[in-house]
Each structure stands twice: as structure tokens, then as C-alpha cells.
Amino acid sequence: MTRRDPAVAVxxxxxxxxxxxxxxxxxxxxxxxxxxxxxxxxGTWRENTYPGLTCDIPSRVYQYTFAxxxxxxxxxxxxxxxxxxxxxxxxxxxxxxxxxxxTEVVDARFEGGRWVLRTDAGAxxxxxxxISATGVLHHPRTPSISGLDSFGGxxxxxxxxxxxxxxxxRRVAIVGNGSTGVQLVCGLAGVAGRVMLFQRTAxxxxxxxxxxxxxxxxxxxxxxxxxxxxxxxxxxxxxDLFAVGLTKPGLRRKIMxxxxxxxxxxxxxxxxxxxxxxxxxxxxxxxxxxxxxxxAMQRNDVELVTAGIDHVERRGIxxxxxxxxxxxxxxxxxxxxxxxxxxxxxxxxxxxxxxxDVWRDGPRAFQTVAMPGFPNFFMMLGPHSPVGNLALTAxxxxxxxxxxxxxxxxxxxxxxxxxxxxPATESFNAQLRAAMPNTVWTTGxxxxxxxxxxxxxxxPFTPAEHRAMLANIDSARYDLR
Ligand code: NAP
Numbered sequence: 001m002t003r004r005d006p007a008v009a010v011x012x013x014x015x016x017x018x019x020x021x022x023x024x025x026x027x028x029x030x031x032x033x034x035x036x037x038x039x040x041x042x043g044t045w046r047e048n049t050y051p052g053l054t055c056d057i058p059s060r061v062y063q064y065t066f067a068x069x070x071x072x073x074x075x076x077x078x079x080x081x082x083x084x085x086x087x088x089x090x091x092x093x094x095x096x097x098x099x100x101x102x103t104e105v106v107d108a109r110f111e112g113g114r115w116v117l118r119t120d121a122g123a124x125x126x127x128x129x130x131i132s133a134t135g136v137l138h139h140p141r142t143p144s145i146s147g148l149d150s151f152g153g154x155x156x157x158x159x160x161x162x163x164x165x166x167x168x169x170r171r172v173a174i175v176g177n178g179s180t181g182v183q184l185v186c187g188l189a190g191v192a193g194r195v196m197l198f199q200r201t202a203x204x205x206x207x208x209x210x211x212x213x214x215x216x217x218x219x220x221x222x223x224x225x226x227x228x229x230x231x232x233x234x235x236x237x238x239x240d241l242f243a244v245g246l247t248k249p250g251l252r253r254k255i256m257x258x259x260x261x262x263x264x265x266x267x268x269x270x271x272x273x274x275x276x277x278x279x280x281x282x283x284x285x286x287x288x289x290x291x292x293x294x295x296a297m298q299r300n301d302v303e304l305v306t307a308g309i310d311h312v313e314r315r316g317i318x319x320x321x322x323x324x325x326x327x328x329x330x331x332x333x334x335x336x337x338x339x340x341x342x343x344x345x346x347x348x349x350x351x352x353x354x355x356x357d358v359w360r361d362g363p364r365a366f367q368t369v370a371m372p373g374f375p376n377f378f379m380m381l382g383p384h385s386p387v388g389n390l391a392l393t394a395x396x397x398x399x400x401x402x403x404x405x406x407x408x409x410x411x412x413x414x415x416x417x418x419x420x421x422x423p424a425t426e427s428f429n430a431q432l433r434a435a436m437p438n439t440v441w442t443t444g445x446x447x448x449x450x451x452x453x454x455x456x457x458x459x460p461f462t463p464a465e466h467r468a469m470l471a472n473i474d475s476a477r478y479d480l481r
Pocket of ligand 1: 054176178179181198309334335
């Protein structure tokens with residue numbers, strides 16, 4: 001059978017962009033272009049280089065199933081190792097000559113049955129399919145703390161680490177105690193002269209050690225590939241079990257809560273323990289996993305500051321109680337704008353519909369991958385994807401397979417354009433909304449999972465249910481022309 005060969009553009013060469021590009025190329029689609037505004041692949045792993053950066057998802061599961069790495073050094077790999085893995089994957093699958101590095105797509109509009117892309121250099125090109133793979137943890141969120149500009153030392157966001165700044169013997173103030181702030185404390189304790197952690201809201205931390213793999217493990221993993229596959233399945237199974245605790249009240253939520261309480265007992269000083277104890281249900285905010293945080297917090301050269309930040313002056317941070325905390329370096333571990341998705345790129349669909357207008361009340365999608373009014377447009381890790389304490393590589397693989405299945409149908413000439421219907425998208429989102437009250441994210445805390453209205457924008461079911469949904473193509477809920 002003759003097949004049409006589509007031109008496909010992927011925006012972003014991070015974990016999910018590489019994943020979908022490889023799926024397209026392996027299926028025989030030749031015209032694949034990846035636009036990447038930076039000069040290297042890796043996305044969040046390229047941008048985050050702070051001391052202590054480690055993936056808190058086990059390496060055996062935070063990797064592509066089609067490119068297993070038997071040589072991870074630790075159960076939870078350091079960030080640099082993960083970035084090296086993605087660079088290696090890009091080389092191995094011959095992606096580099098398909099990536100337009102240093103090129104940002106600023107505008108995409110659907111015109112005459114194709115997507116017309118415009119880059120920041122003003123160049124235009126046309127493709128049949130557009131896939132956004134722009135990541136979730138991408139745009140740093142910098143708080144407007146008064147006087148920050150007047151600080152006499154170095155101040156930067158955790159995702160924009162300034163490696164020219166000497167850390168040894170210096171006083172480092174870390175603002176924010178999410179996964180990043182916690183890892184920073186572990187990475188800087190004993191290196192910096194003094195570490196001050198500015199905590200606005202205490203976090204639940206699950207104590208998980210991070211063992212180094214032995215020579216025997218390297219040998220067996222390299223020799224017997226099935227061991228790695230078994231480990232992957234084992235971890236996936238464990239995550240599916242654990243995820244039920246996130247989405248439904250019950251025993252699993254209680255067990256995770258109990259484990260967090262047990263972890264906190266490592267803190268001996270009752271006053272410090274009280275200050276580190278959150279007043280909301282464990283896992284309401286993304287659960288922080290760390291083997292060393294509580295130990296580090298008990299060091300003499302590490303201090304917890306719980307008074308609110310009032311302003312910054314030349315010498316350091318002044319808290320609301322009037323105390324000046326002198327510092328040489330301020331690190332803003334204050335997170336990311338997780339609701340931006342592909343924006344600020346302008347996306348204009350059929351009949352001039354703009355994504356900004358459609359998403360005025362928050363990002364919405366059908367089955368996390370597509371939007372009505374935007375034909376032949378797909379998203380990786382789009383709105384309501386399962387992005388919490390889960391292996392995003394697995395989520396990306398199932399989304400890539402799903403998107404590829406649609407494109408294969410286009411190649412067979414079954415349609416020219418595809419988009420989900422509005423009623424299907426509305427009923428899908430109503431189903432998500434109905435499930436939200438059951439989730440742990442609505443139990444009374446603020447987090448990056450929530451939109452402006454306080455409603456979680458993540459997947460309220462298990463990862464297995466997400467995989468099952470994407471394993472099938474529900475043609476009746478799409479408009480094919
Ligand atoms: P985050 O979880 O959004 O935490 C931001 C922190 O900054 C919170 O403690 C927040 O306090 C604080 N904050 C924000 N604005 C502030 C202000 N004006 N004054 C004082 N404190 C302020 O950000 P993150 O730690 O960078 O983590 C983001 C996500 O990245 C994680 O949830 C995770 O998905 C991912 N991540 C993953 C890993 C990994 O190992 N896999 C590592 C790092 C990050 P409140 O809690 O009071 O708002």
C-alpha cells in the first residue's frame with residue numbers, strides 16, 4: 001500500500017521531545033524536525049545543574065524502555081548522569097542532525113490544512129503535524145521579594161545555577177523547600193560555610209537512601225538484560241500501587257503517611273521536628289524523597305528559618321521578625337510556572353482560534369494529548385498528564401505511541417485532519433473534575449498541581465489507567481476530515 005510521508009515538527013528536545021521523535025523515526029517517518037531553543041538536548045536535565053541534583057525516581061524506571069542503560073551508578077541517579085544519558089540517546093538514534101538548535105518557534109498557525117511555523121529568526125516552514133514537547137518544569141518562577149535587586153552577593157534561581165560562584169566557606173540562603181530546596185540542602189551542607197533554609201510551608205519528606213550500585217550489579221545488569229526489564233516492571237508495578245494512595249483515600253494513603261511520620265522521627269530535637277512538621281496530609285504537595293535531608297538539617301552549620309521573608313537588603317534576607325540573615329548567596333528554589341505549557345509561543349488553530357483564548361480559564365486537553373479546534377496538533381505531557389511522583393519517561397512513551405498511531409492512520413490516507421470533538425473534550429474534563437475531590441491534592445495545601453481556582457491540573461487516576469486510555473484510539477470522539 002502506498003503511504004503518505006508526513007512532515008512533522010516537534011517543539012522541544014527534552015525527555016518527551018526526544019521520545020516522540022524517536023518513535024516517529026523508528027516507524028519510518030523521515031521528515032521529522034525538532035526545534036530546540038537551547039544549544040543542547042535534555043530540557044530540565046540540561047537546565048538544572050544545582051549541587052545535590054538527583055532524580056528521585058529510580059534510574060531503572062526513569063529511562064526509555066527502548067534505550068535501557070545498565071550502567072546507572074546509583075538507585076537514584078545524579079542529574080549529570082541523566083543528562084549524559086539523554087545526550088547519548090540523541091547521538092545513538094541519530095537525532096542531532098534533525099534538531100534545529102538555538103531556534104525558538106514563536107508562532108504556529110493552522111492554515112490551508114497545514115501548520116505554518118515561524119521561528120524567532122523570522123523563518124517560516126510548513127508541516128502536516130505539530131507536536132509540542134515543551135515540558136512542564138521549564139519556566140522558572142521567581143518571587144517578587146522586595147529589595148532582591150539591592151542584594152550585594154549573588155542571587156539566582158536554582159534552574160539557572162551560576163557555576164562561577166564559589167560555594168566553599170560561603171553563607172548560602174535557600175528560599176524554598178520543595179524537592180529542589182531539599183536536594184540543595186543535602187548538596188551544600190558541609191560544602192558551604194553555612195546553609196540557611198527559608199521554609200514558608202513545611203514539606204513531608206520520605207526518607208529513601210540512595211545506594212551506589214556494586215560491581216556485581218553492573219556485571220549482572222550488563223550480562224542479563226532481562227534483569228533490567230524485570231526491575232522496570234517491578235518499579236512500574238510499585239508506582240501503580242503507590243499512585244492509588246494519591247488518587248483515592250484509603251489504606252495506601254495511610255501507609256504512605258505513616259512512612260512520612262516515621263521518616264520525620266530522625267529529627268531528634270523536638271523543636272526542630274515541630275518546625276519541620278507539615279500541617280496537611282502527606283503527598284498533598286508533591287512528596288519530597290530524600291535520604292539525607294533530616295540528617296543535614298541537624299548539622300550545626302545548617303539552619304532552618306521559618307519566619308516569613310520581609311525583604312532583601314545588601315547584606316542578606318530580613319525576615320518579618322526584623323532579624324537580618326546575612327548571606328553571600330541567595331538561591332531561589334521557588335519552582336516553575338507549570339501551567340504555561342508551550343506558551344509564550346502563539347498557537348492559532350482552525351478558524352483563527354487561539355490557544356490563549358481557549359485556555360483563558362486554564363489549560364484543557366482531550367486525553368492529555370490533543371485539543372478541539374487544533375487539527376493535527378498533539379502534546380507530550382499536555383494538561384492533566386500524570387506528572388507527580390511518577391516516572392515521566394513511561395508517560396511520554398505511551399503518549400508518543402498514541403500520537404504515532406494517529407499519524408500512521410494519516411499515512412494510510414484515512415483522513416487529512418484529526419482533532420478531538422468539543423463534546424468529547426468537555427465530558428473528558430468533567431470526568432477529571434468529578435474525580436478530583438478524591439485526590440490527596442485537594443486535602444488542604446497549596447502546590448504547583450493546582451490552578452488559579454485551586455483545582456488540580458494533574459491526572460486523578462492511576463498511571464495504569466492513563467496507559468490503558470492511550471492504548472486505544474477512540475475514533476468516535478475525534479473529528480476526522
Ligand atoms: P516547588 O515544589 O514548586 O517548591 C517551591 C518552593 O518555593 C516551595 O517551598 C514554596 O513554598 C517556596 N516559595 C515559592 N515562592 C516563595 C516565596 N515568595 N517566599 C518563600 N518561599 C517561596 O519547586 P521545586 O522544589 O523546584 O520542585 C518543582 C518540581 O520539580 C517538583 O515538584 C518535582 O516535580 C520536580 N523536581 C524533581 C526532582 C526529582 O528529583 N525528580 C528534583 C527537583 C525538582 P510554599 O510551599 O509555601 O509555596
